[in-house]
Amino acid sequence: MLTEVRQWLREEPRQAASLGVSALALLLSFVDVRVDWLDPAWLAVLLCGVPILREGAEGLFTRFDIRADVLVSLALVASVIIGEIFAAGEVAFIMQLGALLEERTVARARAGIERLVRLTPRTARRLAEDGTESVIPAEAVRAGDRLRVLPGETIPVDGVILTGQTAIDQSVMTGESLPVDKGPGDAVSSGTVNQFGSFDMRAEKVGEDSALQRMIRLVQSADAGKARIVRLADRWATWIVLTALLAAAGTWIVSGEVLRAVTILVVFCPCALVLATPTAIMAAIGNATRHGMLVKEGDALERLARVRTVAFDKTGTLTYGTPGVARAVSALPGLAPDALLRLTASAEERSEHPLGKAIVRDFRATGAAAAAVEAFRMLPGRGISATVDGTPLLAGNAALLAEHGITLPPELEKEAEHARQQGQSLVYVALDGKAAGLVALADELRPTAAETLAGLRRCGVDAVLLTGDSDAAAQSVTSRLPLSAVRSHCLPEDKLRWIRQQEAQGQPVCMIGDGINDAPALKAAFVGVAMGGAGSDIAVDAADMALVQDDIRELPHIIALARRMMRTITCNLSFSLLLNFAAILLAMTGLLTPVSGALVHNAGSVLVIVNSALLLHWQARG
Template sequence: MIKGATCGFANQLSHSRNRESALRRYDATRICSTRTGSVTGDILRVLPGEAVPVDGVIVSGQTSVNQAVMTGESLPVDKSPGDEVSSGTVNQFGSFDMAATRVGEDSSIQRMIRLVQSADAGKAKIVNLADRWAVWIVVIALVAAVLTYLVTGEIIRSVTILVVFCPCALVLATPTAIMAAIGNATRHGFLVREGDALERLAQVRRVCFDKTGTLTTGEPQVVSVCAGEKDVSEDALLAVAGAAEKRSEHPLGRAIVAAATEHAGAAPKDPTSFAMVPGRGVVAEVGGRTVYAGSAALLAEHGLAIPDALGRRVDAARAEGATITYLGWGDAAAGFIALADRVRENATATLSAVRETGVEPVLLTGDHEAAAAHVAAELGITTYKAACLPEDKLSFIDDSERAGKGVCMVGDGVNDAPALKRALVGIAMGGIGSDIAVDAADIALVNDDIAELPHLLRLSRRMMTTIKINLTFSMTLNFIAIALAISGVLNPVVGALVHNAGSVLVIVNSALLLGWRARAR
């Protein structure tokens, strides 16, 4: 990467109120190489495949930037002069020069780290129920032992009380159930990283899902092919598009080639010539004609008109959350291909099962409104928020918990990390999820399959039921044994046997969780 400062321009750009006028004053020939740290106003050149080092504004060049790490958007976003780019995102195709606007601690990635740290500080901790009860049972038993000796004068009775009251069963009631439930969860693909995560999960009333990579596959797929007014069929249009995009490295291009290959049963023909236009699309020679495949701007730059009828069909496809790749040659568009990030095959059934547990599914995504609305409608989700920044997800979680609805957050990206940390329980996709997201979460989903999430919700509640049964049994047994010791029915030997029998029964009851699964309705 080449970095440099334009003489006198740096301060002008950082303080300019008119971005366009500042960009007009930019002179690319005045970039000079340096190895020092970036400061506001420096000009940096970002090459294909490199991560954007600081926040800034593009001053020269066109490209596509993968912003999934910050926004969760499933597809690269086209960028041109005047557009903003964020640190941590990845430049995919074209090189560009950018003016740094926020560096160091002010950059987006550093603000994300601070959000994760502050989110952890705001999470409430669970106080173990057995710890509160154990204090009182110890006090009661000691007082009973002293009073029994003072009243009866028999030291054996007092000693028997001290033998039977020892709260071993009470102390074992919670950890044995938690360990058994964790073993059950592991068998179903969940790695529980925090000991009290399942205890907190039992309090959840909302499960918030990120869209890309969580409810969807995270990869674009062709959902429809639409031919325009030219004498060309949809099959022929897909074949031409596959040939034009065959050498493309763009996710949309690869998806089109995969669809064309699947439809024809063979790989598309190689184009005679191929050129990629960063941020626009591709230009290729296919079957003796120049084919343009990409955005509307690409067609406009080469004088290809888009018929009104085709434009209306494009609007309808976009309303369903699709991304459009136009195809054209000659003097007009020949049609378009609609692509979208498809939902996982089991997502609908999983969310239905989540609702059956009494938990409300919610969609929180950084994608645009049309994509969010389409996915929410397809999955039957009534509550969703689109264009969410990490701060927006934190705000929604805080509002929900103030309303008495504990939140479990399920996500996979860096942009989900603050929400995973702040939520009552965070569940990260362990396979495709980023390291930061997994570290921030309480539970990792090893195989990225959300189908077992309803089981985990039910398991957490069953675990709490088991804990309460264990606590009730152990306390009842202790009080009965204390009463029998006070009356002289129990001696120390029999009292020891009763005490150990209670511990064994608690362990056996907890062990039943290892193979537990809710009965199918």
């Protein structure tokens, strides 16, 4: 809270000073301190009331829009005319305080689209007919150009590989956790990253037609289409203003006392109504923050309370998003799986391939000593060869073993097929010209995933999986988690299309994702939640909320909190309306003056704030 106040003071120093001076002026007026018989409350009227008058007049006369500011303006003017300056200043101060609380909960400026634009490659290596290479701006590439992409570079445009073998990190576009091996004839997309091995390609889709540019347009269109929730006080303002004017005019006509009419306008000011929503939202945001959820959009929790379907991306959300060794299988008598993993990891020490690095990382975690390695060679697109402890070793795909005339025994083929059905990636290993076994790698499931989905089900929320991975990888997750539906091979536009279809049918969707490819879906969803730790900056910017520590266990609590917040808002609104109508009856009978009416009316605002504050430490029951 202290950090939030400091940030507010830096961002809005004039507003902070205005409210501070107004509060002091009202205090001096309340204790009857005067400066040359001038009521200090005039400062609150000028500093807080004038902006309300200006906004009310602009809305009424330029847009013909009757909002809560119109009624407040009438009460301010009427109070000043009859000399009730303290009442005018008090009402103006409370309204500006409510506006401040509301402003602090709305969305901060987001830079997601700018980050996507910065991902666009700036240059490309074009090859001339004589084979000479020149670096040109990426926007100068034309369809049909021959380009060269070096290891570690981002692919500048969509195209097809002509020569060379490599592995491509496609997580930007598909969210796949594992790199994909590519060779001649395979398609590559702009924005994806060449992991190792240079290759030549033919440009096919360039400029605005490229995959990355299409994603940028998806994010822009999704953001433009998201609806905003209107403040309830403004939604009902026309009826509030009409009722207040009729009540004040009727009382004046019947009683002949203008003081009673002004009192009605003062007590009818929707201060508590204005505070009912933002105070509850701020308290709920504080609670969510304590549970590791950063709420970026002011109305995100309001929307989350209506969600009955949560769509998960797989990689990085339900899983960790990094490959790990699932198991090692030996096909040689006397060679234990641990020994096979040791030999393979020792050979992969110098490998640039992500699967090789994953094998090395998991082996190092065991603390075992590596074997001696000689004659190491990278074989792009196939694997590696080396001599380990004096024995020739091959590690890579099935094509590498076939190239060396090595056949897989039936039992190893069966193990490989079983691993593929679970969506695992395979590294085959051969020793001294014989098939020695395989190492299966998989994206590890988060241990809290099953608990989270069970909690969502208790909340009456269905969990759906939307993933760019293969059917086998998706089904391997489905078999272990209580998911309602699964859709695999999803590109960004496929996720976006599915979300729009659901919401067109009246089914608001909360999307949980972590990758750049999830940004359009996070923007378009009724509520977007990004993984703040492992997720990309672009996904976080596109979302309404972010899990700071990637702890998805908190999702059921946050949804229950959102629903509790909406019940609190309903309670606040009901109480404030009942208090207003009771105060109107007292004002009609002359039992309340403008000052006492303002005090009674603002006491209701205090009670609303106290009730909202109970959300700060609310905890969902298991």
